[in-house]
Amino acid sequence: MKRFASVNEDRCVSCGACTQVCQRQAISIYKGCFARVDRERCVGCGICAKTCPAGSIRVATDG
Template sequence: MAKKKASVNVASCVACGVCRLQCPRQAISIYKGCYATVDENLCVGCGLCAKACPASVIEVKERDVING
């Protein structure tokens, strides 16, 4: 089964935290002040983080999700 999930290009992320502030599920955190990471268990694929990202390094795309 595929669901939409946010994905961060960590090589280009500047860890500004704008995406984290926009996420209604608190699915995004900043790893050691270096880049954003997404908790796929919390992410609902709404795309608010991608729209808010000033560096345009987040995209929401279909991901295979295995239940069980």
């Protein structure tokens, strides 16, 4: 099973903290409104979730 970060768009404040810590450049701020994760790049390390001040990111598995 692959792990990946998932963003709760309603809670995201688009501060960009997650984009700054992602070593795989898997997260971007979409239209200035919320973070979006590229599942092809994301390895599910969880650094973004630990960094998010709004608590809008969690690590999940597919499958």
